Amino acid sequence: MSSPILKLIAQRIALGLLLLFAVSVLIFVGTQILPGDVAQSILGQSATAESLANLREALGLNDPAYIRYLKWLGGILTGNLGTALSSGQDIASAIGGRLWNTLFLAFWAAVVSVPLAIGLGLLAVRYRNGFIDKLISGLALASTSLPEFFIGYLLVYFFAVQWQIFPGISTVYDGMPFLERMKAIALPATALTLVVLAHMMRMTRAAILNVMQSAYIETAELKGLSPFEIIRKHAFPNAIAPVVNVVTLNLAYLIVGVVVVEVIFVYPGMGQYLVDHVAKRDVPVVQAVGLIFAAVYITLNMIADIAAILANPRLRHPK
Amino acid sequence: MTTELDHLARLAVRGGISRRDFLGRAAALGVTAAMAGTLADRAFAQTPVKGGILKAGLQGGESTNNLDPATNLSQVTFNFCKQWGEFLNRLNPDGSLENMIAEEIGSSDDAKTWTIKVRDGIEFHNGKTVKAEDVLATLERHADEKSKSGALGVLKNIKAMKAEGREVIVSLAEPDADFPYLMADYHLVIQPNGGKDDPNAGISAGPYKVKVNEPGVRHGGERFANYWGGDKLGHADQVEIVVINDATARLAALQGGQVHFINRVEPKVVNLVKRVPGVSVEATSGRGFYPFNMFCDTAPFDNADLRMALKLAMDRDELLSKILFGYGSLGNDFPINAAYPLFPEGLEQRKFDPEKAAELYKKSGHSGSILLRTSDVAFPGAVDAAQLYQQSCAKAGIKIEIKREPGDGYWSEVWNKKPFSLSYWGGRATQAQMYATALVSTAEWNDTRFKRPEFDQLLMKARGELDQDKRKVLFHDMATLVRDEGGVIVPFFNQFIDAAATSKIDGWVANPQGEMMDGYALGACWLKA
Secondary structure, eight states: OOHHHHHHHHHHHHHHHHHHHHHHHHHHHHHHHSSSOHHHHHHGGGOOHHHHHHHHHHHTTTSOHHHHHHHHHHHHHTTOOOBOTTTOOBHHHHHHHHHHHHHHHHHHHHHHHHHHHHHHHHHHHHTTTSHHHHHHHHHHHHHHHSOHHHHHHHHIIIIIIISOOSOSSOOOOTTOOHHHHHHHHHHHHHHHHHHHHHHHHHHHHHHHHHHHTSHHHHHHHHTTOOHHHIIIIIIHHHHHHHHHHHHHHHHHHHHHSOHHHHHHHTOOSHHHHHHHHHHTTOHHHHHHHHHHHHHHHHHHHHHHHHHHHHHOHHHHSOO | OHHHHHHHHHHHHHTSSOHHHHHHHHHHTTOOHHHHHHHHHHHHTOOOOOOSEEEEEESOOOTTOOSOGGGOOSHHHHHHHHHHOOOSEEEOTTSOEEESSEEEEEEOTTSOEEEEEEOTTOBOTTSOBOOHHHHHHHHHHHHOTTOOOTTHHHHTTEEEEEEETTEEEEEESSOOTTHHHHHTOTTOOOOGGGGSSOTTSOOSSSSEEEEEEETTTEEEEEEOTTOTTTTSSOOSSEEEEEEOOSHHHHHHHHHTTSOSEEOOOOGGGHHHHTTSTTOEEEEEEEEEEOOEEEOTTSTTTTOHHHHHHHHHTOOHHHHHHHHSTTOEEEOOSSSOOTTSTTOOTTOOOOOOOHHHHHHHHHHHTOOSOEEEEEOTTTSTTHHHHHHHHHHHHHHTTOOEEEEEOOSTTIIIIITTTSSEEEOOBOOOSSHHHHHHHHTSTTOTTOTTOOOOHHHHHHHHHHHHOOOHHHHHHHHHHHHHHHHHHOSEEOOEEEEEEEEEOTTTEEOOOOOTTSHHHHTTHHHHOEEOO
């Protein structure tokens, strides 16, 4: 591999890191702007002036903001995310389990949805403008157009209440047997799949169709290749950059955008964890989760960009 | 007749009616006394079945929860605490006290010195014996000014405490005849050394040992073999609470058979839930109410005529039927209902009277609109309630302007800060405690700024009075004062609406002290054989 491409990739990674740093500042500032403070939120209606003062003192909320930012950043760089103000638990270990749950669900949703979306996209191109294409596009668009909570409730109504095939609540815990765990996440994974399917499918279809207009596809047709062979050998590799882009974008969504699905299926993931702590003004947790989400997003986008760079033959084989 | 008798027997088994009611109603059905007696014996002697796993899907749990009973606030921690925790005493469904760790709570004649005798031979989950010192340390921890305990207010009156042998002796600054009721506060879980070493340890002497504690996800308990109460509680081998904050998901979990109980069924879906086979809706009148609070010391609400006009302009029947769908009872502008012991009877129910309201409103001399603040977090339907009130006020010529406040910060920025807003109260164990928390001049949560020396004196007298009849008269006077001159409009009291899979479980007894049988549902119910 040549140096210009390495340089490009290195630049892209450096940019990602810089972005992450900027996000950390933004997150910190954002959490400072929120109304009310954590002591008030923890005590809620039962707050009295003295219990508030006691709690603020105990939580170290009286330091100036920049000192708290530097302390926080230093902690993160040394792998210490601090302790949750509201429950006193170590954030890193609490997030660990939650993050793993979220990744587990996202992974299986991706395993189902990505090949399915690309496969359906290829199929739609093969039979473009025909009945199959319209059927695939129609169903996928319909499932995306329905709000995810509605899809969730439909799945619960039929699969959990009416037929009782899968559990309607997806509580998973450590030491749960693998098969039971898979059964528990069946419905949320299905809901997520339905939500992200259309975007990836449509993008695959559009990207490949775009390539299909090129002269070399005509050549391939003229040399007698079958339609699927043309798509597989000539069209798809050249459409990979936009497809990878939309796939990673959806992967990021599977990880950071699943709050609603987690709430409906009572799945103990990061989204639910974040929402609980925003409500409690538990700033260290909100900051840590926000940063992890940002990191996931930035990393996946970076991977998409790098894949696009690598997929570009002009960059791979410079003259 | 037999089906009716069956129904009666089932009611009796579930505690829906008393033995006496059962015999009376069975007689009305033409059953001979002897036969009814046998039936009653059978129904009432039904023994719990041991074993299995009982599960509840509950609203009100967050990943920010912990096991420290002092910070016990939301429903999930409340319910879980009742499984693993043990208390000095508890409130029975009829409002009487049942001693648990306390063998006896006795008072001096002036109700200022109280002696708690600790029952012998009760074992903590860690194998140690419950001693008077543990009880003392528990009270000390919760009474500490630095503590974050929700029971701090309840214990503020304690001047000094000491342990002597098997007894804890508590001296109060002011007399309080209700002291034993205060000890039943749900924060006061007796912990080894009061939880001073590790408040989050989850160790007490309740029927279940903490086995799983994943805040915001699930909590599980395993039957404690050496539970002191024997068969009193703890029939299932294991209990589990799954946190399900979404109302639809909760219902689906009950219908799908994943849980046996759920709490907080929304009033608007109750009639649908009733049609689900194998599930029964348990609506119990509690002490919670949803007030409209006016500050008595802030214009324009410092005018007694205006306050009365606003009270008379409230169409309570409409609010009860449209906001609570009938699952509640009418309020009468004082914070007490029949669920309290010594409820003051005979006070006339205040009714919607637009003419009288208009007349008083004119007399008050106020003009222009009145700003009412509301929010979804005040109580479910609070925004709709404000709008209905706006319409009924319009009929009396009173213009209400509604400001919808964000839910975030409602309890810190609006409630108890702004002069006219919607709120909720969960109620307290006794009338004196409720008044002391919300209506006495010096109370921090006097959210109507009702500051009346004569009221404070009445309360003081009532707290020191051990004669129940005299107390009842005092409470009657206090209620009258608040109802006619106070700043709180109480349109209705709510009900706890739980639902249980009665095709699979048995043992449910309605309890007005709190939702889910005051939190004891998992420990007191059992799986049918």
